[in-house]
Amino acid sequence: MGEVPVAGVVDHHVEGPEVLRGLLHGSEVGAAVGDVALDRQHGVAQAVHKIIKGLDRARGGGHPVAEDQHPGMRAPPATVTRSMTTIGIIGAGQIGSQVARAAITAGYDIVMANSRGPETLGDLVAELGPKARADSAEGAAAAGDFVVVTVPFKAYEEVPVAPLVGKIVIDTNNYYFERDGHIASLDQGLDTVSGLLQRHLPQSRVAKAFNHIKAEDITTDGFPTGSPQRRALATSSDFEEAAELVQRLYDELGFDTVNLGPLADSWRVERDQPAYVVRQTRHELIENLARAERPAA
Ligand SMILES: NC(=O)c1ccc[n+]([C@@H]2O[C@H](COP(=O)([O-])OP(=O)(O)OC[C@H]3O[C@@H](n4cnc5c(N)ncnc54)[C@H](OP(=O)(O)O)[C@@H]3O)[C@@H](O)[C@H]2O)c1
Numbered sequence: 001m002g003e004v005p006v007a008g009v010v011d012h013h014v015e016g017p018e019v020l021r022g023l024l025h026g027s028e029v030g031a032a033v034g035d036v037a038l039d040r041q042h043g044v045a046q047a048v049h050k051i052i053k054g055l056d057r058a059r060g061g062g063h064p065v066a067e068d069q070h071p072g073m074r075a076p077p078a079t080v081t082r083s084m085t086t087i088g089i090i091g092a093g094q095i096g097s098q099v100a101r102a103a104i105t106a107g108y109d110i111v112m113a114n115s116r117g118p119e120t121l122g123d124l125v126a127e128l129g130p131k132a133r134a135d136s137a138e139g140a141a142a143a144g145d146f147v148v149v150t151v152p153f154k155a156y157e158e159v160p161v162a163p164l165v166g167k168i169v170i171d172t173n174n175y176y177f178e179r180d181g182h183i184a185s186l187d188q189g190l191d192t193v194s195g196l197l198q199r200h201l202p203q204s205r206v207a208k209a210f211n212h213i214k215a216e217d218i219t220t221d222g223f224p225t226g227s228p229q230r231r232a233l234a235t236s237s238d239f240e241e242a243a244e245l246v247q248r249l250y251d252e253l254g255f256d257t258v259n260l261g262p263l264a265d266s267w268r269v270e271r272d273q274p275a276y277v278v279r280q281t282r283h284e285l286i287e288n289l290a291r292a293e294r295p296a297a
Contacts, residue, residue, distance in 0.1 A: 083145070084145035084146055084245070085107070085108055085109055085145060086108065086109040086110070086111065086143055086144055086145050087099075087100075087103055087108050087109070087110055087111070087144050087145070087146060087147070087148060088111045088113070088135075088140035088141050088142075088143050088144025088146075088147040088148070089110060089111065089112050089113065089140060089144075089147070089148045089150065090113050090137045090140055090141060090147060090148065090149050090150065090151060090159060091113070091114065091148070091149065091150035091151040091172075092112045092113065092114040092121055092124055092134075093114075093150070093151075094215035094216075095150040095172050095210060095215045095218070096112065096114075096148065096150045097112075097124055097128075097215075098215045098216065098218040098219055099148055099150065099172070099210060099218060100112060100124075100128055100132060101128065101218075101219050102218050102219050102222070102253045103249070103252075103253070104128055104129065104131045104132060105219075106249075106252040106253055107252075108131070109131045109132070110128060110131060110132040110133075111132075111133055111134070111135050111139065111140040111143040111144060112124065112125065112128075112132060112133070112134050112135070112140060113134065113135055113136055113137040113139065113140035113141075114137075115137075115151075115155070115158075117136065118133075118134035118135050118136060118139075119134075121134035122134070137158075137159065137160055138160045138163055141159075141160050141163035141164050141167075142163040144167065145167075146167055146168040146169070146170065146245060147164060147167055147168075147169050147170070148169075148170045148172060148210075149169055149170070149171050149172070149173065149197065150172040150173065150210075151173065152173075152179055152180060153173045153174060153175050153176070153179075153180045153193060154179065154180035154181055156173065156196065156197050156200060157200055159197070159200065159201065161200065161201055161203075164201050164203075164204045165203040165204065166203060166204070167204050167205070168204070168205045168206075168207060168239075168241070168242045168245050169197070169201055169204045169205065169206045169207070169242075170206075170207055170208075170209045170210070170242075170245075170246060170249075171193070171194045171197045171206050171207065171208050171209070171211070172208075172209060172210040172211050173193050173194075173197065173211060174193060174211050174270065174271050175193050175270070175271065176271065183196070189267070189294045189295060189296070192263055192264065192265075192266045192267045192270065193208075193211070193266070193270060194206055194207075194208040194236065194263045194266045195263045195264065195266065198238065198263055205237065205238075205239040205241065205242040206237060206238075206239075206242065206263065207235050207236065207237035207239070207242035207243055207245065207246045208234070208235055208236040208237065208263065208266045208269065209233065209234075209235050209246045209249070209250070210233065211269065211270070212233065212234065212269050212275055212276045212277050212278075213231075213233060213277065214277060217231075217279075218253065221254070221255075221279070222253050222254015222255055223254050223255075224254065225251060228281075229281070230254070230255065230256050230281065230282075231254075231255050231256070231279055231280065231281065232255060232256035232257065232258055232280060232281055232282040232284070232285040233250050233255045233256070233257060233258075233285075234257070234258045234259070234260050234268075234269045234275060234285060234289060235247065235250070235257055235258075235259050235260070236259070236260045236261060236262065236263055236265060236266035236269065237259075237262070237263060238262050238263050243259045247259065256281070256282045257282075258282055258285045258286055258289065260289050267292070267294055268289045268292035269289065269292075273288070273292040273293075274288035274289075274291045274292060275288035275289050275292065
């Protein structure tokens with residue numbers, strides 16, 4: 001593929017249909033986007049979503065994914081501001097500790113929790129320094145202006161609900177049946193990991209993030225805005241402000257963002273899909289998301 005105007009597909013603006021056609025030129029996906037009409041009001045999430053839907057149509061009807069997994073569910077308004085400076089992190093393992101390190105470097109305060117209690121997090125908190133403390137999962141959820149949930153997915157229903165009401169919740173989780181046991185609706189392609197967490201937290205605003213990057217890369221693979229080699233990560237949410245928060249956090253940690261749209265489509269960045277745990281720039285990520293195929297149930 002030749003030079004493409006990736007910089008045109010920025011945060012909330014798409015320069016025009018030729019940009020995304022250019023990104024996908026010559027591929028199966030490129031043919032699928034032929035009638036996608038984009039204009040300057042559309043955000044990249046809508047653009048990517050349209051391409052994905054176009055591809056699914058071109059493949060003959062696409063996948064049996066509901067447009068809205070949570071009909072009727074609306075959480076109270078949550079505002080995204082830079083005054084959201086404390087992150088609760090439920091799960092203090094590989095991903096939780098790495099998000100904490102990177103976020104502290106970016107200026108955030110952190111409240112960490114695990115399953116065994118805050119007294120078991122002394123070494124990690126000492127390493128993280130004065131901007132970190134440990135608490136229970138309920139305490140971290142209550143303290144965070146927003147909260148990262150990063151636990152083995154089998155534990156997702158243990159995530160406290162009440163202290164997360166009205167908050168943005170960033171979901172890093174993946175489903176590994178070998179570790180988590182079988183979850184029929186995921187095996188059958190009827191749900192998504194983040195969709196299940198959203199259903200568990202109906203009054204929160206869940207956004208998928210960090211699920212498709214190795215933990216160690218979070219602190220080592222970030223680059224300043226505009227770097228040609230800057231890695232991109234995807235997000236997905238039913239709530240625009242939650243995706244915006246992830247985008248801001250990714251940017252602060254050194255990553256570009258592709259917003260792939262609602263949680264119903266977040267399977268495109270789940271385990272074993274082309275975009276899963278590979279280093280990719282924004283245009284490579286858009287291509288990989290569009291190439292995703294959901295296994296037949
Ligand atoms: N590792 C990666 O590179 C990577 C990359 C992307 C996504 N992910 C996904 O991100 C999630 C976390 O992965 P990880 O590798 O960080 O896992 P991990 O190293 O095994 O850490 C899991 C953490 O979750 C805590 N935890 C378990 N149950 C809990 C509960 N009920 N309440 C509060 N905390 C609980 C554990 O605490 P205790 O130790 O006290 O039990 C531990 O601190 C998983 O879904 C994984 O698939 C991982």
